[in-house]
Amino acid sequence: MSRDLHGKSIIVTGASSGIGAATAIACAKAGMPVVLNARREEKLRKVADQVERHGVKAALVVGDVTDEGISERLLNAAEDELGGLYAVFSNAGYGSELPVLKTDLDQVRAMFEVNFFASFELVHLAARRLVEDSKPGHLLMCSSCLAKFTMPWHGVYSATKAAQNHLCLSMRAELAADGIEVSSVHPVTTATEFFEQSARRSGKGNDSDVLDHVPKWLIQKPEHVAAAVVKCLRRPKPEVWTSMLTRTFAAMATFSPRLLDMVMRRQLRRMKTG
Ligand SMILES: NC(=O)c1ccc[n+]([C@@H]2O[C@H](COP(=O)([O-])OP(=O)(O)OC[C@H]3O[C@@H](n4cnc5c(N)ncnc54)[C@H](OP(=O)(O)O)[C@@H]3O)[C@@H](O)[C@H]2O)c1
Structure with a gap:
């Protein structure tokens, strides 16, 4: 049965x-x-303006997810300003190339x-509060398809996403x-500021070439x-997947590490030749 989300708050x-x-x-909608x-x-x-245009309240907690006490502040905002906690979407994160x-x-x-410890702290505290109050809830983490396989130059990022995935399991x-x-x-590859940020953090200015190596039809x-x-x-x-093809590839990569090696070596050659 489909759950009615009206009036149930979420931390994003x-x-x-x-x-x-x-x-x-989308949640506000x-x-x-x-x-x-x-x-x-x-x-x-x-x-927040766009959220409130849908007739629901928005509460702002400005800060770095690694700031001390920020997870408590987020939970308190849900309880004090929005009438109680129901869901968390732990999504803040970045990558590198x-x-x-x-x-x-x-x-x-x-x-x-x-990507991992701040995410852990938030869902961990949220779960404790929900259990203490005997309330139902839904905790989601924005991991990645790269939690299940990886690509050259994305090893460390993938490791953070795999860690989130296993925690959720x-x-x-x-x-x-x-x-x-x-x-x-x-x-899967999603057209956001993510790649610009990754390039900047990897000392490549603002020019990421990752999107150039991904077929356009795979970019969401x-x-x-x-x-x-x-x-x-x-x-x-x-698990939430938005690409059946990538999900199938993830399953194949788990089944055959040699296949994944082949794909990664090909990808690396392409990246090196630009
Ligand atoms: N784009 C993709 O292809 C893709 C694929 C798979 C998974 N993901 C995952 O999706 C999530 C969202 O990424 P996105 O693609 O939407 O990229 P994005 O547009 O760069 O969004 C990242 C968000 O995280 C916030 N953020 C980053 N570091 C933070 C910190 N230390 N404290 C608080 N907020 C922080 C940024 O806001 P401020 O800079 O204002 O703090 C921004 O709102 C990430 O976890 C990423 O790993 C992305």
């Missing part, structure tokens, strides 16, 4: 652009009040802090008896991912 991190912004707006988080306040306010040998440990730690089983759903979201809009997230909120399922 990384809501100032891309998948997070689109999901916040479904009647969900939204707690919005990101670091860029001006962009966040514009998303660097060979493992050119990545230093500080960069790895910094990426895990944002375990939490889903552990929290089922408490009426709390846990889902991981596995977008953030609204497509957002619609799939709302569908999952209505009818909970373990």
Whole structure:
């Protein structure tokens, strides 16, 4: 049976652009009040305006997901300003485009802090509160298709996404008896600021060439991912995939690591020859 989302609040991190912004707006359209988080306040306010145009409240928590106490602030905003917590979409994250040998440990730690530890803290605290209050809820993490396989120069990023995926797998089983759903979201290449940010963090200026190596028909809009997230909120399922082809490839890559090696070597040759 489809769940009625009207009046059920959701916390969305990384809501100032891309998948997070689109999901916040799609949730608002479904009647969900939204707690919005990101670091860029001006962009966040514009998303809040769009959320409120759908007749639901938006609460803003501006800050870095790694800031001390921010997860508590997000949960308190849902409870104090929006009438209670129902769902979390832990989505804030970033990537890089660097060979493992050119990545230093500080960069790895910094990426895990944002993509994994901050995500862990938020869903962990949210789950505790829901269990303590004997309330149902739905926790979602924006992982990636790269949680299931990887590509050259995306090894560290994929590791953060695989970590999120495994956390969701375990939490889903552990929290089922408490009426709390846990889902991981596995977008494929999505046209957002993500690639520009990745290129910048990898010392390539603002020019990412990743999108040049992906067939245009495989590139999705953030609204497509957002619609799939709302569908999952209505009818909970373990994993959200927006591309059956990529999902099939992920299964094949698990079944045959040699096949994945072949694809990755081909990809690397292409990247090197531009
Ligand atoms: N685009 C893709 O192809 C793709 C594919 C698979 C998975 N994903 C995942 O989707 C999620 C969203 O990415 P996107 O594609 O929508 O990219 P995006 O447009 O760059 O959005 C990233 C969001 O995260 C926020 N953010 C980044 N670091 C943050 C921090 N330390 N604290 C708080 N907020 C932070 C950014 O806002 P501020 O800069 O304002 O803080 C922004 O709102 C990420 O987890 C990414 O790994 C993306």
